[in-house]
Amino acid sequence: MTEFTGKINRIVFENDQDLYKILDVAIIGKLEKYDREEIKVTGSFGDVQVGATYTFSGRLIVHNKFGLQFRCDNYKLALPHEKGSLINYLSSSKFPGIGKKAADTIISDLGMDALTVLKEKPEKVRTLSISKKQKESLLNGVSTMDSYSETVLKLAQFGLNKKVASRLYQLYHGETLAKLEEDPYASIAEVTGYAFKSADRIGSKLGISSNDPKRVNGAVFQILLDEVAKEGNTYVKLEQLLQEAGKLLQINEYDTIATCVNNLQHQGKVVVMGENAALQEIYETETDIANAMKNLVEKKQKSSSYGEKDLNLAIANAETKLKIHYDNTQKAAIKNALTNPISILTGGPGTGKTTIINGILLALKELAEIPSSSLYSTDPPFLLAAPTGRAAKRMKEITGITAKTIHRLLGLGIGENDATDLNELNGEILIIDEMSMVDMFLFRQLVSSINETKHIVFVGDKDQLPSVGAGNVFADLIKSQAFPTTVLKQIHRQGDDSSIITLAHDINEGKNPQELFKKTKNYSFISCPPHEVSHVVSQIVQRALAKGFDPDDVQVLGAMYQGDGGVNNLNNVIQEIINPSKKNSKTLEVHDEIFRIGDRILQLQNNPEKDIYNGQIGKILAIDNDNSQKCMVADFDDREITFSKKDLFDLTRAYAITIHKAQGSEFPLVILSLTMQNYVMLKRNLLYTAVTRAEKNLVLIGDPRAYEMAFNTSGNDRQTGLTVKLQKILNVQDKTVQEKDSGKNKNEQEEANSDVLEDLTQDHILTPELIYSGRIDPMIGMQDIKLDAKTK
Numbered sequence: 161m162t163e164f165t166g167k168i169n170r171i172v173f174e175n176d177q178d179l180y181k182i183l184d185v186a187i188i189g190k191l192e193k194y195d196r197e198e199i200k201v202t203g204s205f206g207d208v209q210v211g212a213t214y215t216f217s218g219r220l221i222v223h224n225k226f227g228l229q230f231r232c233d234n235y236k237l238a239l240p241h242e243k244g245s246l247i248n249y250l251s252s253s254k255f256p257g258i259g260k261k262a263a264d265t266i267i268s269d270l271g272m273d274a275l276t277v278l279k280e281k282p283e284k285v286r287t288l289s290i291s292k293k294q295k296e297s298l299l300n301g302v303s304t305m306d307s308y309s310e311t312v313l314k315l316a317q318f319g320l321n322k323k324v325a326s327r328l329y330q331l332y333h334g335e336t337l338a339k340l341e342e343d344p345y346a347s348i349a350e351v352t353g354y355a356f357k358s359a360d361r362i363g364s365k366l367g368i369s370s371n372d373p374k375r376v377n378g379a380v381f382q383i384l385l386d387e388v389a390k391e392g393n394t395y396v397k398l399e400q401l402l403q404e405a406g407k408l409l410q411i412n413e414y415d416t417i418a419t420c421v422n423n424l425q426h427q428g429k430v431v432v433m434g435e436n437a438a439l440q441e442i443y444e445t446e447t448d449i450a451n452a453m454k455n456l457v458e459k460k461q462k463s464s465s466y467g468e469k470d471l472n473l474a475i476a477n478a479e480t481k482l483k484i485h486y487d488n489t490q491k492a493a494i495k496n497a498l499t500n501p502i503s504i505l506t507g508g509p510g511t512g513k514t515t516i517i518n519g520i521l522l523a524l525k526e527l528a529e530i531p532s533s534s535l536y537s538t539d540p541p542f543l544l545a546a547p548t549g550r551a552a553k554r555m556k557e558i559t560g561i562t563a564k565t566i567h568r569l570l571g572l573g574i575g576e577n578d579a580t581d582l583n584e585l586n587g588e589i590l591i592i593d594e595m596s597m598v599d600m601f602l603f604r605q606l607v608s609s610i611n612e613t614k615h616i617v618f619v620g621d622k623d624q625l626p627s628v629g630a631g632n633v634f635a636d637l638i639k640s641q642a643f644p645t646t647v648l649k650q651i652h653r654q655g656d657d658s659s660i661i662t663l664a665h666d667i668n669e670g671k672n673p674q675e676l677f678k679k680t681k682n683y684s685f686i687s688c689p690p691h692e693v694s695h696v697v698s699q700i701v702q703r704a705l706a707k708g709f710d711p712d713d714v715q716v717l718g719a720m721y722q723g724d725g726g727v728n729n730l731n732n733v734i735q736e737i738i739n740p741s742k743k744n745s746k747t748l749e750v751h752d753e754i755f756r757i758g759d760r761i762l763q764l765q766n767n768p769e770k771d772i773y774n775g776q777i778g779k780i781l782a783i784d785n786d787n788s789q790k791c792m793v794a795d796f797d798d799r800e801i802t803f804s805k806k807d808l809f810d811l812t813r814a815y816a817i818t819i820h821k822a823q824g825s826e827f828p829l830v831i832l833s834l835t836m837q838n839y840v841m842l843k844r845n846l847l848y849t850a851v852t853r854a855e856k857n858l859v860l861i862g863d864p865r866a867y868e869m870a871f872n873t874s875g876n877d878r879q880t881g882l883t884v885k886l887q888k889i890l891n892v893q894d895k896t897v898q899e900k901d902s903g904k905n906k907n908e909q910e911e912a913n914s915d916v917l918e919d920l921t922q923d924h925i926l927t928p929e930l931i932y933s934g935r936i937d938p939m940i941g942m943q944d945i946k947l948d949a950k951t952k
């Protein structure tokens with residue numbers, strides 16, 4: 161470790177995302193083994209000031225391109241040592257309101273160590289004969305004197321790693337320690353990696369007691385957050401919340417926990433509705449969606465209504481153009497789309513969803529007399545979008561009309577755009593495909609960006625796995641019965657691949673389980689124990705390649721990353737077969753994974769800037785180890801995308817991927833592995849989603865019991881509140897009553913609607929009094945636990 165003092169001449173590079181900076185520093189005194197006057201210093205820095213002097217510790221390194229640099233691990237502000245400089249520093253912009261005279265007073269009263277003294281004993285400020293405002297300014301300046309290294313060191317003593325400490329610093333700057341010492345639990349979820357366990361390490365060092373409200377609040381908050389992030393649920397049963405919080409806190413004072421739930425409610429962080437509790441933000445997301453949907457439905461009057469005769473004629477013309485005959489359900493779907501402001505289309509593979517989208521567009525073009533020139537322009541009146549690039553591409557291929565990812569359509573995450581600056585959506589029609597993949601947050605942004613669209617059609621397969629992000633929007637929209645919905649059941653796809661489709665529909669309907677284990681032309685089952693999965697997979701892959709399959713067409717799917725038969729291990733095995741290491745070939749190593757040129761890769765996060773999305777598959781074209789900003793180039797759907805070293809954390813190899821990541825993609829040959837190691841995940845919608853990824857061939861391997869279990873366990877059971885909110889706000893139940901009681905006048909009806917709105921925002925929030933008045937018993941379900949403890 162070397163140390164030197166220097167003055168920052170300028171900040172050459174800084175990054176908004178983290179604290180990494182490159183500084184141009186003039187050396188004061190000497191830096192060992194370096195004889196020039198200036199040096200580039202790199203590392204993580206807080207709010208360092210140009211012109212200020214710091215002591216840097218670290219080591220000299222040789223950068224491939226830029227030569228000798230100083231990599232700084234730790235640094236400290238070097239306070240001015242002689243009076244003139246200290247006066248200049250105190251009267252600088254860092255301490256607004258303090259001039260040379262006040263600076264002189266401070267030094268005369270507290271000496272040359274004034275700043276250190278004030279940092280350690282801020283109360284000494286009282287002894288100074290300067291104004292109140294100047295005292296405040298002085299203490300402010302002192303508290304934010306760069307303390308990044310100090311903060312990281314202190315947080316390391318609390319067991320926080322540098323990454324988390326840096327993220328906290330980025331948020332709170334010089335006040336990080338003060339914030340955490342005041343309430344370590346209040347920052348849970350503010351930065352990635354800082355959860356209850358981290359907060360609790362600080363809490364216990366600070367001597368915060370186990371039932372301290374701050375600690376209890378933190379645990380309650382953590383349980384609610386986990387429920388959203390891990391389970392995708394938008395609320396938790398109060399009983400479960402109290403139990404789990406008790407477990408996390410290791411206390412059984414459930415009334416204390418209930419009081420804290422109420423306090424969080426008063427603070428506007430949690431909402432209690434009946435016997436459930438939700439994070440305020442999540443509750444509001446669902447409420448916003450319900451409100452936006454209501455507004456869209458109310459624009460009904462503005463949506464064009466076409467006569468039955470014209471509709472039939474337009475559909476018949478579309479049939480002629482496409483050379484098909486729509487069955488009656490398909491025709492009903494097209495009519496639904498063209499006569500309602502919002503409609504829904506759901507169906508399994510091969511039921512004709514894409515063919516119907518085409519029909520809707522062809523018929524609408526004729527009915528609304530849209531000229532072809534505007535239809536095929538870059539800004540068409542028909543807005544087509546899907547959550548993945550792949551699905552958008554398919555829509556475009558089939559309809560010929562521009563289709564975008566939802567992110568692109570909204571301009572989300574691109575450039576400076578934030579949630580308040582989204583594109584306004586206007587057009588004759590908006591069609592969203594692969595709706596099951598859209599989570600509640602993206603959906604809220606989508607529906608709140610719609611300005612004038614006469615028709616909106618949501619298309620998808622409600623029985624697929626729900627979105628990766630929280631909520632179960634598509635299923636909830638359908639369940640609410642608030643929108644005309646067509647459920648397609650008839651399979652239209654014919655040919656070699658149809659046995660897989662029949663199997664998929666059987667799985668979905670829970671019919672004919674024996675079909676899973678049959679050997680057909682398109683699919684077969686191979687039974688093997690978990691420790692043999694990787695061997696069997698490698699045999700099948702080799703056989704498929706020998707039979708002439710293109711390596712890009714072979715996709716292995718699993719349920720989990722870890723374990724012998726997990727996706728990570730399978731990637732190692734298949735990479736060695738499909739893309740083995742060659743002498744002198746360039747490789748990149750990230751997180752124990754080796755990437756080679758030619759590797760198939762998977763993007764793990766949405767990256768609207770690069771226009772690549774979670775679940776998208778690409779192929780590595782080039783690797784440059786010496787260029788950290790452009791270390792990899794990969795092909796994603798015929799576009800060359802450049803990756804920096806940091807971007808690589810969002811990539812993994814894609815020879816084997818999880819079923820969740822495969823949503824929205826299809827492959828000619830799918831090899832699916834399921835064993836009882838995947839116990840917790842074995843649900844029908846997982847198996848159904850996996851099987852429907854296979855276009856032509858499917859090999860099922862693993863434990864037959866695992867397949868049976870998945871077959872017999874219903875899925876799509878997220879706890880969400882959207883259905884009820886939609887039904888209330890759109891008065892779904894009352895609609896039937898209204899039909900019977902059509903005598904009700906308009907004013908009465910409007911009154912009823914406004915009651916519902918009120919009910920949605922007010923009545924569902926339980927006050928603490930209500931909890932204690934017996935509607936919610938904070939001890940619900942706890943009796944058993946106590947009993948258990950006693951019997952033990």
Ligand SMILES: Nc1ncnc2c1ncn2[C@@H]1O[C@H](COP(=O)(O)OP(=O)(O)OP(=O)(O)O)[C@@H](O)[C@H]1O
Pocket residue numbers: 484485486487490507508509510511512513514515516652653654
């Ligand atoms: N009414 C019909 N008559 C004849 N063929 C049809 C009809 N409807 C759909 N098809 C054909 O069935 C096949 C599947 O249709 P389509 O691709 O639209 O289904 P999908 O629901 O979008 O399926 P997937 O989700 O698997 O892509 C296509 O080849 C399509 O041309």
